[in-house]
Amino acid sequence: MGNSFDFSLERLAGAGVPVPQVRPAPQPHPGREERASDGGPYKGQTDGTDLKVGHYRDEEGLAGLKPGTYRGENPEGGLRAGAAEEPKSTDLSGLKVNRSVCATSPGPSGLRVNRSVCATTFYLETFGCQMNDHDSEKVAGVLLARGYRRVESPDTAAVILYNTCSIREKAAQKIFSRLGEYRFTKKEGQVIGVLGCLAQQEGEKIFARAPWVSLVCGSASYRKLPELIAQLEAGNTRITGLDTDTDETFEMEMTRRDNPWRAYLTIIEGCDKACSYCVVPFTRGPERSRASASVLEEVRQLADLGYTEVQLLGQTVNSYADPSARRMRFSELLVAVGEVPGIRRVRFMTSHPRDFGKDIVEAIEAVPAICDHVHLPVQSGSTAVLRAMARTYTREEYLEKIAMLRGAKRRISITTDLIVGFPGETERDFAETLSLMDVVQYDGAFSFKYSPRPNTPSLEMEDAIPEEEKSRRLGILQARQRDIQIERNARLVGEVFEVLAEGESRRENQWMGHTSCNRVLNFTSPGKELLGHYVQVRVTSAGPNSLVGEAICGKEIE
Numbered sequence: 338m339g340n341s342f343d344f345s346l347e348r349l350a351g352a353g354v355p356v357p358q359v360r361p362a363p364q365p366h367p368g369r370e371e372r373a374s375d376g377g378p379y380k381g382q383t384d385g386t387d388l389k390v391g392h393y394r395d396e397e398g399l400a401g402l403k404p405g406t407y408r409g410e411n412p413e414g415g416l417r418a419g420a421a422e423e424p425k426s427t428d429l430s431g432l433k434v435n436r437s438v439c440a441t442s443p444g445p446s447g448l449r450v451n452r453s454v455c456a457t458t459f460y461l462e463t464f465g466c467q468m469n470d471h472d473s474e475k476v477a478g479v480l481l482a483r484g485y486r487r488v489e490s491p492d493t494a495a496v497i498l499y500n501t502c503s504i505r506e507k508a509a510q511k512i513f514s515r516l517g518e519y520r521f522t523k524k525e526g527q528v529i530g531v532l533g534c535l536a537q538q539e540g541e542k543i544f545a546r547a548p549w550v551s552l553v554c555g556s557a558s559y560r561k562l563p564e565l566i567a568q569l570e571a572g573n574t575r576i577t578g579l580d581t582d583t584d585e586t587f588e589m590e591m592t593r594r595d596n597p598w599r600a601y602l603t604i605i606e607g608c609d610k611a612c613s614y615c616v617v618p619f620t621r622g623p624e625r626s627r628a629s630a631s632v633l634e635e636v637r638q639l640a641d642l643g644y645t646e647v648q649l650l651g652q653t654v655n656s657y658a659d660p661s662a663r664r665m666r667f668s669e670l671l672v673a674v675g676e677v678p679g680i681r682r683v684r685f686m687t688s689h690p691r692d693f694g695k696d697i698v699e700a701i702e703a704v705p706a707i708c709d710h711v712h713l714p715v716q717s718g719s720t721a722v723l724r725a726m727a728r729t730y731t732r733e734e735y736l737e738k739i740a741m742l743r744g745a746k747r748r749i750s751i752t753t754d755l756i757v758g759f760p761g762e763t764e765r766d767f768a769e770t771l772s773l774m775d776v777v778q779y780d781g782a783f784s785f786k787y788s789p790r791p792n793t794p795s796l797e798m799e800d801a802i803p804e805e806e807k808s809r810r811l812g813i814l815q816a817r818q819r820d821i822q823i824e825r826n827a828r829l830v831g832e833v834f835e836v837l838a839e840g841e842s843r844r845e846n847q848w849m850g851h852t853s854c855n856r857v858l859n860f861t862s863p864g865k866e867l868l869g870h871y872v873q874v875r876v877t878s879a880g881p882n883s884l885v886g887e888a889i890c891g892k893e894i895e
């Protein structure tokens with residue numbers, strides 16, 4: 338495993354200023370797609386209330402900030418996008434930014450601008466998984482460090498970036514259709530960049546398909562982003578960052594975090610597995626882990642800034658291999674993160690079954706801060722299909738891991754990913770997936786139809802399953818999972834959970850948050866200013882995708 342890359346703000350900006358972490362004002366993601374990873378049972382779904390995930394009230398979020406912390410840019414209360422005259426101010430990075438260049442001249446960036454856009458503005462839209470979400474936070478950090486300001490509409494942005502996903506064909510089509518809109522609407526001076534998995538997968542072909550795109554950069558090359566952006570600013574229009582041959586991770590001392598209480602931390606990038614349907618090893622490159630000391634230092638900084646929940650990310654997060662002399666195992670890192678003062682919740686996503694050992698269960702048992710939820714993708718319940726998928730475990734081996742989790746001293750909720758219609762999947766194979774679901778009793782599942790992707794071995798496989806049949810199987814599987822969830826959630830009525838209040842309803846006294854087991858719990862409380870606080874809530878009713886309850890003391894407990 339390689340070394341981490343020193344991506345300090347000093348290097349980025351050439352300034353010897355102290356490097357702040359940006360703690361943002363809470364805000365929704367206007368214009369962002371509802372994505373598969375958002376649509377699962379525990380993210381954003383509600384049962385008949387008008388609560389919305391991410392519907393934060395600005396004032397409450399700010400009230401939670403410690404004096405002297407940085408707020409991040411505020412699209413509502415801050416500078417208006419496209420304003421003709423804006424004051425000189427100190428940017429969030431602490432760098433002086435000349436706002437008066439907007440709409441009048443080439444900015445310090447050198448970008449020529451149209452009167453309706455501001456030379457130092459960027460728009461960044463993210464598709465796909467949480468890894469992409471977090472990559473975007475770091476990309477935003479790079480741009481903020483260069484004096485850019487984020488705007489919420491591409492219409493007024495000088496730099497428009499799409500951080501893309503190519504895991505399924507539909508996702509890729511959506512991005513091309515978004516790019517296609519610029520054939521007629523791209524304004525003079527605007528530059529458009531494609532980042533992430535689709536960029537890596539399609540490479541320079543994107544220029545041929547959408548000649549108005551100037552930057553194509555895969556995630557393994559993000560460490561070069563400052564140079565690439567400098568080239569954009571110099572007026573170059575065909576810039577690529579497509580290397581995957583790297584042992585470096587994309588670390589940013591300045592990360593523009595989008596959630597005021599929960600911070601994502603990528604601890605391992607890329608993937609060394611070779612699942613036959615998956616583009617990730619191709620688009621994100623080989624596995625490379627961050628040094629444990631660097632991870633822990635960042636967690637301590639986050640705790641100092643008031644974050645209470647951290648989520649450790651990696652395509653195969655539990656394959657973490659500390660490149661430093663400490664050689665910390667993933668389970669040891671989990672424990673160390675969970676013991677950082679101020680951190681109340683540690684989540685991790687996504688675990689590969691092959692590398693999931695008893696030591697991880699023991700870590701969860703030992704450290705209360707480690708959440709009682711494990712996402713353990715199985716993909717299929719048939720050993721024959723698992724073999725064709727090159728998942729490196731059998732049905733029986735997977736079930737052994739489940740038995741380990743179910744036997745834990747603490748109740749651990751288990752969620753998974755499932756694919757139906759993999760080439761050659763017989764009716765019997767599919768029945769085995771359904772029977773596995775019956776055995777495991779997942780608390781939630783993300784389920785998908787198999788989607789053939791370029792640069793994957795399964796593309797060449799025979800016995801493709803017709804689309805209608807895939808849809809039929811998916812419908813059956815989702816109905817089965819819904820029934821399981823209804824039953825499992827109903828059993829929780831009467832129990833008390835600690836909930837991190839993350840959203841509030843327009844209706845008075847109604848709040849939304851997640852339990853440690855990652856269920857959405859909508860609750861009533863006469864308490865005020867609950868956002869960002871942990872509340873004890875008794876469950877009063879349950880639906881397939883979320884719980885309903887009431888705070889037992891009416892006030893936050895913290």
Ligand code: SF4
Nearest residue numbers: 608610612615617652
């Ligand atoms: S473990 Fe398999 S599915 Fe997951 S990222 Fe790696 S290759 Fe893709």
